[in-house]
Amino acid sequence: MAFLVVLVVAIAVVVLVMRAASAAGGPGGAARTPRRPRPRPQRPVRPMAPDDDPEFLRELERRAKRDDGSPA
Template sequence: MVFLVMLVIAIAVVVLVMRAAAVQGGDQGGGPGGQRRPRTPRGPKPPPRIIAPDDDPDFLRELDRRTRRDDGSTSA
């Protein structure tokens, strides 16, 4: 009878330790085979995409405004 009680207590301790480890580790998706998904590296975010001036519509509009004159001619 003592053996049965000790077995139940041991199982309860193992379950509690596994739950605590899952909560602390974020539960990485360990399956029955013990395989986990590989972690993706979390480095700094890449800088925002830079638009070249010849692709920027605001820049082209401003350039066109500067090059055109009221009389329709262009500045050299």
């Protein structure tokens, strides 16, 4: 008979602890704090070909105009 009482008390304690944990934001609780998103790893900067670089093309055009006075 004592074993049955101890078993019922143990189950009641487990239930109360689980309810308290879920109310405090434990796993599955509604009061969880949002996690910060992980920063994405930065892609390595690929070298840009000169004919794809707008700054290079502007400089090339500026030099061409300065050299002979007419566009290339």
